[in-house]
Structure formats: structure tokens, C-alpha cells
Amino acid sequence: KSIYRNEKINLSNDRFEWIDTLFGLPEAVMYTTLVDWSDRQTGTVAYDKLFGDIRTAIDEAHRDDTLKSVIKADLASFIVKDPLLGESLHKFRSSGKKLFLLTNSLYDYTAQVMSYLLDGERKAYPSWRNYFDIVIVGGAKPAFFNELRPFVQIDPANGEPITNGEIKHLSRDKVYQGGNVVAFEQMTGIKGEQVIYIGDHIYGDILRLRKQHMWRTAMVLQELEREISVSDRLEAQIKDLELLDRRHRNLESEIDFQTLRVKKIARILDDPATTPPLRARLEEERKAMRTTIETLRQRANLMDAEVDSLDQRIDRAYNTHWGSCLREGNENSRFGEQVNDYADLYTSRVSNFGPYSPLRYFRAPRRPMPHEI
Known part of the structure; x- marks a missing residue:
């Protein structure tokens, strides 16, 4: 400390x-x-x-490809399949939304992972590519958002570039590599808040994009489900912690008040005009106040230790090493601050949007400032 x-x-x-x-x-x-x-x-x-x-x-x-080759050999051991992903994407498309895939992975790895996740999930979509209007691989994010790299069409059969001049239109039946956000907006005519970009990397997907462009962002945070589960399980302890913290603040306020009273009495005692009877009574009162203050401080120290102990137990329930990834004590963690500042929405998986209408406009709850609490 x-x-x-x-x-x-x-x-x-x-x-x-x-x-x-x-x-x-x-x-x-x-x-x-x-x-x-x-x-x-x-x-x-x-x-x-x-x-x-x-x-x-x-x-x-x-x-x-050392790492990806191991993953591709046994996708089920490394990738958790969401059975509701296909249904959620279909719901977006059915409401008239256009979907695009933007990934840093090259096509061979992208195709295997996306096939594992989406192929055969719905009869109307025989291939994962049928879900998306635009497919962009090798996007090199965050360079996609802050550089002007050109789009290159590639052959899905071998991943090699197809030389056919400058790309002037992004087609549904083609696969592209590289590119940049400025050209993407120009060719699609879709820009700014018309786009919601869903990603899981706070820097490559969210922070750089929000700092330089007006796309809306949604952060996929897989730890969120566990965070919520632990919070629900520890609801009573968290409420106890909040109560203890509130009582501790009240004790500190009472200590401050009594300390001010002692100082006020001291000023009166220092005044030569104070009469002996009043001086004697004030001396007794000051002595009693000092005893009260000492008692209050002992209670505050005990409560402070109890708050620290309970806070540590709650933290270890989230993670034995660093606690909650979103909070640090009464404040947001640095990661929590980044999610709060740069992600318009955050959720544990894309399919969580499924129960909501595709036309739903999500609004942030009003967050009071400290002086309003």
C-alpha cells in the first residue's frame, strides 16, 4: 500500500x-x-x-500454423459450439439485416472453424457462407480500422489471390482478404451507427475501432457467464459487504463530527474569557468525547478488517488469483473500464441477442455520479 x-x-x-x-x-x-x-x-x-x-x-x-494445425485436427476439444448460433444469425437475416464476417485468420482455418460451428445447423443454409453477405479473412485488425490496405479477392479452393484489378464491389459469392474500414463503407454504403460490430478482442476489435470510427460495438466476453453465476451465488455476501461498507462510512462520518466538536470545545477553552464553571464542564465533555471517538475508531478498525476479509473471500470466489475480471473492490478494473468506455454492448455469446427483437434499440441505464448517490 x-x-x-x-x-x-x-x-x-x-x-x-x-x-x-x-x-x-x-x-x-x-x-x-x-x-x-x-x-x-x-x-x-x-x-x-x-x-x-x-x-x-x-x-x-x-x-x-503450428497452433492452428493442432486445433484443426480436433476442433471439438478446443471450440465450444453454441447450438443457438445458427438460429440467431437466421433471425437477423430474416429481419432484413445484412451480416458480414471479418476475421484475422486466413481462409483455410476460417472455413474449418465456421463449418464446424454452422454447417448443417439449418436446412436453408447448407454452408456457413450462406449466412453472410460479405466474408473478409486476413483482416489484420486493428490495421483494418486505421490503415488503408486494399481488398484482395481470393480463391476459396486454395486461398490464393485472384488477380482481377481493383476491388470496387463486395459480392456475396466471393471471399476477400485484407481491406480497410473506409473502403468497406464506401463499397457497401453502410457506415457509422448503421453497423454493429461484434468482437472478442478488446484492442483488435473494440478499442481501436471506437477511437477512430462510429461503428457500434458489442464485446463478447466469455467470462461473463461465470461472473454472473458467481455474483448470483454470492448475492447475500455481496449485500452484506455493501451494508458493512455503508456502516463503515457512517462510522467515519460520526468520527469526523465528534472530532469537530472536540476542536470547537478546544477553541472555547483557549479563550481567556471562558468562566471556570464552564471550563470545568467543557473539560469533562471533551474527555467523554475523546473516549467516544476512541471507541468509534476501534469499531471502525474492526469493521474495516471485516470488510477486507469479506471482500477477499468474494474476490477469490471469482478467481483465486485476481478476483473478478471486471471489478476491483468498489471500482471497475482497468479491463472493466475499457469494456465500459468502448463497448456499446457486451455479452457472453452472440446467441444472447436471439430472444430480443432484431429491431430492439438497447439503451444504457442511467449511471449516477457519486454526488447523486
């Missing part, structure tokens, strides 16, 4: 690495495992270089 309350922590410093996307988790696990192993060995270890080597290795596994 002495460090974090007295020193400004620069989170952009090279000493810090973010673990706020699913890509960061394997890096963190490998790093902590190798640090534990290295600490048991002789010699010195350059821990910053160790992390850099891990990141380089993971990046290479992505580039050379």
Missing part, C-alpha cells in the same frame, strides 16, 4: 505486460511456470528476455 498510494505507476512502462485478452493467458502461464523453474536452477536469468522469448515463440506458432 505504501508504494501504490504514494508513487504514480506508469502502466505503459516496459516492466508491465497486459493480461486482458485470451492471447495473454498462455503467455502468463508459460512465464510464471518458467520463472518458478528458473528460480530452482543455478545461475542468473534475464526475466525480461524470458518473457520476450515466450512471446516470440507464441507469435511464431501462430504464423507457421
Whole structure:
């Protein structure tokens, strides 16, 4: 506490690495495992270089298809299939919405994953491509949102580019690679708040897009279902924590009030014009107030310890290491702040939109400022 309350922590410093996307988790696990192993060995270890080597290795596994080849060989072991996804996409299409797929993955991997998720789910859609009006692979997000890379048509049979000049129209029966948001809006005539973009990467999908463009965004946060489940299970304890916190604030207010009264009495006692009888009575009153203040402070300290203990138990119920991914004590976590600031909506899966009318306009609840509470 002495460090974090007295020193400004620069989170952009090279000493810090973010673990706020699913890509960061394997890096963190490998790093902590190798640090534990290295600490048991002789010699010195350059821990910053160790992390850099891990990141380089993971990046290479992505580039050379090492990782994706393992996933493609056994999709069911790595990808959770949502049985309501096809129905939800069909509902959007039936209401006149146009759907597009934008992914950083290249076509061969995209086709296998999407086939696993959607092929055969509905008779009207023999292939996953039938659900989408536009398919864009190799989008290189976030570059798709802040650079002007050209669209390239590719051959679905082999993933190779088809050389036919500049792309001037995005067709339903073709597959494209690369591209950029400006050209996408120009060719489709759809822009700004007419688009809701659903993604699961806070930087690549949500933050960069919202900072530079007016598309609406929806963040898919798979941890949300567990967060809600834990919150429901601990509802009574969370309410107890809120009650304790409120009582603790009331105690602090009472301590402040009594302290002000003691100071006011002290000023009267310092006045030479104060009569002896009044001085004696005020001395007794000040002594009683000081006893009251000490009692209140002891109660506040006990309550503070009880609040900390309950808060830690609740945090560990979400995750034994870092608690809720969306909250930190009474405030939002940094990740929670990013979701709150840049995602117009957030949900655990696309099919959660299914029960709502496709014409539904979602409005944020009114959030009071502290002075309004």
C-alpha cells in the first residue's frame, strides 16, 4: 500500500505486460511456470528476455500454423459450439439485416472453424457462407480500422489471390482478404451507427475501432457467464459487504463530527474569557468525547478488517488469483473500464441477442455520479 498510494505507476512502462485478452493467458502461464523453474536452477536469468522469448515463440506458432494445425485436427476439444448460433444469425437475416464476417485468420482455418460451428445447423443454409453477405479473412485488425490496405479477392479452393484489378464491389459469392474500414463503407454504403460490430478482442476489435470510427460495438466476453453465476451465488455476501461498507462510512462520518466538536470545545477553552464553571464542564465533555471517538475508531478498525476479509473471500470466489475480471473492490478494473468506455454492448455469446427483437434499440441505464448517490 505504501508504494501504490504514494508513487504514480506508469502502466505503459516496459516492466508491465497486459493480461486482458485470451492471447495473454498462455503467455502468463508459460512465464510464471518458467520463472518458478528458473528460480530452482543455478545461475542468473534475464526475466525480461524470458518473457520476450515466450512471446516470440507464441507469435511464431501462430504464423507457421503450428497452433492452428493442432486445433484443426480436433476442433471439438478446443471450440465450444453454441447450438443457438445458427438460429440467431437466421433471425437477423430474416429481419432484413445484412451480416458480414471479418476475421484475422486466413481462409483455410476460417472455413474449418465456421463449418464446424454452422454447417448443417439449418436446412436453408447448407454452408456457413450462406449466412453472410460479405466474408473478409486476413483482416489484420486493428490495421483494418486505421490503415488503408486494399481488398484482395481470393480463391476459396486454395486461398490464393485472384488477380482481377481493383476491388470496387463486395459480392456475396466471393471471399476477400485484407481491406480497410473506409473502403468497406464506401463499397457497401453502410457506415457509422448503421453497423454493429461484434468482437472478442478488446484492442483488435473494440478499442481501436471506437477511437477512430462510429461503428457500434458489442464485446463478447466469455467470462461473463461465470461472473454472473458467481455474483448470483454470492448475492447475500455481496449485500452484506455493501451494508458493512455503508456502516463503515457512517462510522467515519460520526468520527469526523465528534472530532469537530472536540476542536470547537478546544477553541472555547483557549479563550481567556471562558468562566471556570464552564471550563470545568467543557473539560469533562471533551474527555467523554475523546473516549467516544476512541471507541468509534476501534469499531471502525474492526469493521474495516471485516470488510477486507469479506471482500477477499468474494474476490477469490471469482478467481483465486485476481478476483473478478471486471471489478476491483468498489471500482471497475482497468479491463472493466475499457469494456465500459468502448463497448456499446457486451455479452457472453452472440446467441444472447436471439430472444430480443432484431429491431430492439438497447439503451444504457442511467449511471449516477457519486454526488447523486
